[in-house]
């Protein structure tokens with residue numbers, strides 16, 4: 001059993017700022033660093049560090065070989081990463097002193113999946129494998145449909161949320177993991193309770209996990225409902241906290257672990273992630289979880 005993660009690979013330009021830049025303002029940063037990132041990339045690293053067998057399916061430009069090499073060093077199978085004729089995707093990230101961030105992404109190579117290749121790619125996987133997707137590549141709906149056709153389970157993180165997500169075949173999902181902003185945009189409900197009820201009603205067979213930052217996480221899967229409080233820590237950078245949560249949660253679920261334990265491990269991993277700077281670089285090793 002393995003996780004095939006079809007997801008973005010980005011170069012993250014991270015600026016430490018006193019406040020998010022305002023309209024018309026030019027703002028000097030206190031610090032600048034370059035990190036590897038991308039929601040797909042980060043989730044592959046989190047899965048690998050949590051002990052899952054993970055294959056990354058992705059597209060990079062000729063400037064992205066170092067990102068492929070990094071995934072290889074982390075134990076991720078990179079044979080399905082293609083080099084295409086476009087620059088590697090990148091993100092401009094502002095981080096303010098309390099650790100909150102704001103992110104602009106440019107897809108670049110991440111939007112170069114060919115619709116014709118998707119069914120063929122998925123034919124390399126077995127029905128026991130899980131396909132993981134975020135919303136930072138093109139062809140997400142095609143991936144969901146092709147995997148469902150093959151009997152493969154699909155987990156989806158609709159980040160970043162776009163209008164197009166509403167038309168994706170979400171009823172085919174085994175697991176939907178999203179944050180409060182994404183849940184509100186998807187359901188039109190700003191209250192967590194109503195948004196969760198609405199998602200569960202619309203997708204009764206899907207395990208739904210709502211991540212709520214400092215307020216923890218909430219899962220509904222059939223008759224099971226679990227609320228996981230967050231671990232209290234001093235955050236310096238919340239980038240990739242959601243990606244860390246998803247990787248550790250799915251790894252534990254793939255191992256056949258209990259859902260409440262998967263939630264606890266994922267929350268602990270995310271709480272460690274926010275105490276460190278960067279995206280993939282801030283993801284903990286499994287031995288740190290405790």
Ligand code: RIB
Pocket residue numbers: 008010011012036037038039042090091103105136239240241242243279280
């Ligand atoms: O979730 C964090 C990630 O979002 C960053 O690494 C950035 O690349 C964007 O994709």
